[in-house]
Amino acid sequence: MKVLVVPDLPMTNGANSSVMNWRLIQLGEANKRLSTALRETIIEYTITNSELLESCTAEYQSMAEKADGHAIDVERLSGTWPIKEPLK
Numbered sequence: 436m437k438v439l440v441v442p443d444l445p446m447t448n449g450a451n452s453s454v455m456n457w458r459l460i461q462l463g464e465a466n467k468r469l470s471t472a473l474r475e476t477i478i479e480y481t482i483t484n485s486e487l488l489e490s491c492t493a494e495y496q497s498m499a500e501k502a503d504g505h506a507i508d509v510e511r512l513s514g515t516w517p518i519k520e521p522l523k
Contacts, residue, residue, distance in 0.1 A: 465480065
């Protein structure tokens with residue numbers, strides 16, 4: 436299986452988008468080759484995808500925990516912030 440290498444890019448928003456697009460192209464090319472790939476290659480591809488999914492799941496879980504913590508902080512601060520009556 437041919438592996439495409441992503442060029443080094445500065446990590447700006449535009450570069451992140453370029454890397455993501457490059458990854459999508461790379462995945463598309465790999466998927467096209469699966470029907471003709473050797474058994475060992477398919478096994479390696481499946482293991483790699485499983486490891487990637489596991490890593491992404493852990494990152495999403497971490498991000499969700501941080502978001503929950505932020506939401507709790509906002510709720511706590513909103514409840515303790517003094518509310519002033521509008522001037523009449």
